[in-house]
Amino acid sequence: MQTENRLFDDLAKMLNGAAGTIAGMGREAEGSARSRAREWIGGLDFVGRDEFEAVKAMAAAARDEADTLRARLDALEARTATTGTAADAAMGAAA
Template sequence: MQSENRMFDDFVKLVNGAAGTIAGMGREAQAGARDRAKEWIGGLDFVSREEFEAVKAMAVAARDEADALKARLDKLEAAQSKG
């Protein structure tokens, strides 16, 4: 009876050790994959959200300025054609 319990205890220890090892390998693989993805993405020419928003704001301002200049030009052309 004692030998059966000892064999069962040894088996449980073996399974627990294997489960811990497998879990550790999984965490290690996940961290490695995350690092490789960061390296790959970092090598691409992405811009940060702040840079994107700054360029977007400049584009809106430039469009507004172009619209104002066009309205001014239209007004000057209209005045020239009348005169």
């Protein structure tokens, strides 16, 4: 046997409405927090992905060029060292 108790019905409706309102407030607060975070991050001086990748590629190319120049310098120094030694020996023999 079910009894009709309007007090419990009204209480259930009120709690249901309050739960919906609280859920809506939570969604609104989350949206507001996301919006403020986007504004804050947008104000900072961050680099975009495209710019980062471009600089990264340029740095790799510069590193490769530096390695090539280092190899050329080492070869020139080695050649100069052997030429200098031969010239020193020739001067020593002439003296």
